[in-house]
Amino acid sequence: xxxxxxxxxxxxxxxxxxxxxxxxxxxxxxxxxxxxxxxxxxxxxxxxxxxxxxxxxxxxxxxxxxxxxxxxxxxxxxxxxxxxxxxxxxxxxxxxxxxxxxxxxxxxxxxxxxxxxxxxxxxxxxxxxxxxxxxxxxxxxxxxxxxxxxxxxxxxxxxxxx
Numbered sequence: 818x819x820x821x822x823x824x825x826x827x828x829x830x831x832x833x834x835x836x837x838x839x840x841x842x843x844x845x846x847x848x849x850x851x852x853x854x855x856x857x858x859x860x861x862x863x864x865x866x867x868x869x870x871x872x873x874x875x876x877x878x879x880x881x882x883x884x885x886x887x888x889x890x891x892x893x894x895x896x897x898x899x900x901x902x903x904x905x906x907x908x909x910x911x912x913x914x915x916x917x918x919x920x921x922x923x924x925x926x927x928x929x930x931x932x933x934x935x936x937x938x939x940x941x942x943x944x945x946x947x948x949x950x951x952x953x954x955x956x957x958x959x960x961x962x963x964x965x966x967x968x969x970x971x972x973x974x975x976x977x978x979x
Contacts, residue, residue, distance in 0.1 A: 854968065860912050861964045864905040868924055868957060871900040875928070879935040890936040897932050917967055920960035927953035 874896045883889035902925060909921045931949045939946050965972065 857912055858968055860905070860908045861917075861968070863901065864909055864921055865957075865961065865964075867901040867905045868928065871897065871902050871928055872931070872953065874900065875932050875935060876941060879939075879941050886938065893932050893936050897929070902928065913964075914967055917960065917963045920956065920963050923956040924953065924960050927956050 875893060878889070878892050878896055881892075883892065906921065906925050909918055913921065927949065931946075931953060934946060934949055935941075939949075962972065
């Protein structure tokens with residue numbers, strides 16, 4: 818009996834199986850990377866939206882007349898609690914890379930200082946308020962830059978930047 822054709826067939830089958838397994842593994846890795854990217858994009862969008870909405874809400878509440886300072890403080894605290902920022906922040910801590918987490922946490926604390934300032938009686942557009950909003954703006958710009966870098970979309974062009 819001639820073993821050469823049988824061995825050639827077995828070797829060809831083994832090579833085919835290994836090649837298929839390698840191709841499947843590569844395809845799975847690509848799909849997994851795409852899904853992870855989609856997940857981070859969703860979380861980043863949720864977080865930046867929560868930051869924007871919370872900031873606008875805090876400013877609007879601070880400008881509004883309230884029956885008392887306690888009522889104003891209650892409204893501001895409730896707005897912070899009711900916003901999606903805490904949930905979005907926890908998602909960032911679970912999914913995002915460390916530099917993005919650090920930057921998003923910085924933005925969170927800037928918003929907390931803005932809220933606390935309004936609770937303590939800082940008026941909208943005062944120099945102190947302006948400084949807090951400037952700090953939030955710088956922190957948010959750095960956070961977005963890191964998010965874009967992580968997503969691989971590159972920096973904003975002049976046309977799109979503020």
